Amino acid sequence: PKLVLAPPIILSLIRSAYASREDLFDMALEAHDTVKAFVRGWLLEPVKDILNTVRTGAGEGMIVHKEGVTADLDSLERMSLSLAKDHLNYSDVQLRELSAQVKVGDITPVLKLYEQDIRAPVKSAMTGTLLRTLFIQIQKAKVDIDQALFGIDKLLKSQELTFAFVGVAPAFGIVYLSLGYFRGLWTSRSSGAYGGKLKRTNAWFIMRCEDQQCAHHHALIMVARRIERLLTLDATTGDGKMLSTRAAGLLLVSVAHLQSYAEKHLPKRSRLREGFLQDVDDLSNPALTRQQKVRVVERMWRSWGHTLGWGRL
Incomplete structure (x- = not known):
């Protein structure tokens, strides 16, 4: 078709x-x-x-610069000190105290004078200090806005990166x-051929373990040495031709892994899969001796090692 x-x-x-x-x-x-x-x-x-x-760094593209905020604050301080000196008759000590208050945003004396002026707004506007106190409050609002913008700008600049x-x-x-x-x-x-490199690597490690009598049901690299040492110390039965019950059980686990690998990843109805499964069946045959199963493993290395790329893993 x-x-x-x-x-x-x-x-x-x-x-x-x-x-x-x-x-x-x-x-x-x-x-x-x-x-x-x-x-x-x-x-x-x-x-x-x-x-x-x-x-x-953080010095470029700022909305409000520190120098501008300082200049506005100094102007507010001079305006407040001039008003206190002209109309409140402050001494040098009081002027220094007022200067320290203005730097932290406290203009209470100016506000008290403003409260007195608004009792007679027309008269105070013509002959008093109403306009000066208003201008000082406007300057104070400008300083507050500049300081707020400077703080926001500094926060944004610190998080710009x-x-x-x-x-x-x-x-x-x-x-x-x-x-x-x-x-x-x-x-x-x-x-991706024949299940990909990972699956072929797992099958290769299972074959390696069987060839050294150290079958392992997970076939992981990190536990290969531990399982190999465990199975190497496992003595064979009788004259050494047959595996012990424990070693035979571990071999069956590895054979199950090889069979699962072949059924999932080798091409169906292919000579590769049929021959591979025949060799796997020989490994699980209880009638074969230990030496015969070693020869089966050697035959699998000769027949399928190059095709499955075990020599390159």
Whole structure:
């Protein structure tokens, strides 16, 4: 059926692709532009911004600079001291105390003077200190806003590098998953034969253990030495031709692993699978002696070792 249906299907696909060649070309260009924009906008530019942040530090691009906040605070201090000196008749000691209060945001004397002025707002506006106290409060509000913005800006700058890495992480995740997917497609064609390298490695370790009388039901590398030492110390029965009950049981476990490997990963109705299963059956045959089973293992190495790639593992 494949030989009959494949040529017409392939010919139809070729004709359809040729008829839609302009659309396919446009799709290829759009895909190229999309990938290019993704790499430039979501990988290169964010990485460049991260490097710039690391190189320049937190002094660039700030909303409010520390010098501006200090200048506004000094202006507020001078305005408050001038008002206290002109209308409150403060001494030098009181002026120093007021200066310390203004630096921490306390302008209580100015507010008390403002409270007195608003009792007669028209008169105070014309001849009193109402306007000066209002301007001082406006300057105080400006200082408070600048200090708040400076604190927020400092907090954002301290976390700027973290935000940059969080922003670029999804793009790198997409690239990593995509590369892993295509790599899996590429390697599965070569390494997926006969169950893949992992399954062939497990079967190879089981064969290695059987050849050294150290069958192990898991066939793991990390426990191979422990199982090998355990089974090497296990003495054979009688004249040494037959395995002990314990060694025979462990051998059956390994044989079950080999049989499961062949049934799951070797091609069905193939000479490779049939011959491999025949040798596995010989290993589980209780009528064979220990030396005969060793020769079966040697035959499996000669017959299937090169085909299954055990020599390259």
